[in-house]
Amino acid sequence: MATAEDSRTGGQEGTDDSPGWLDRVRATPAGRLTLRIVIGVIGTALVVTGLIMVPFPGPGWLVVFAGLAVLATEFPWASRLLEFAKDRVRAATDWLKRQNWFVRIVASALTLLCAAAIVWVSVRLTLGVDLVQKARELLS
Incomplete structure (x- = not known):
């Protein structure tokens, strides 16, 4: 072997x-x-x-x-x-x-919020698509 x-x-x-x-x-x-x-x-x-x-x-x-x-x-x-x-x-x-569970949840939420904001800005600047506006259009 x-x-x-x-x-x-x-x-x-x-x-x-x-x-x-x-x-x-x-x-x-x-x-x-x-x-x-x-x-x-x-x-x-x-x-x-x-x-x-x-x-x-x-x-x-x-x-x-x-x-x-x-x-x-x-x-x-x-x-x-x-x-x-x-x-x-x-x-x-x-x-x-x-840390307690509250701090962990807040840290996770902030991380997800930052990631979502970065993706939104990137898509808007590169493709010219506003994801928030598109989501509102789909929901209404």
């Missing part, structure tokens, strides 16, 4: 000290630079895409964190930023868990 170690070593069993493909790429200056550029482009694209998605319903922050995780494989600053962001999210989540 193939393991993760086998895939890194090219399937050679019993060669624990043989380098994986990333180590072989990093062994040359051109390989290191190419890898950093590719990781930088992919990670940055994920972070930017995630930030664009943040105001809309969906996995915006998840994509931002995924992009930071990709960047953190090559860049120490991204690793520090990812840890800082994870700590802030944990702190906010822990704080919200300690």
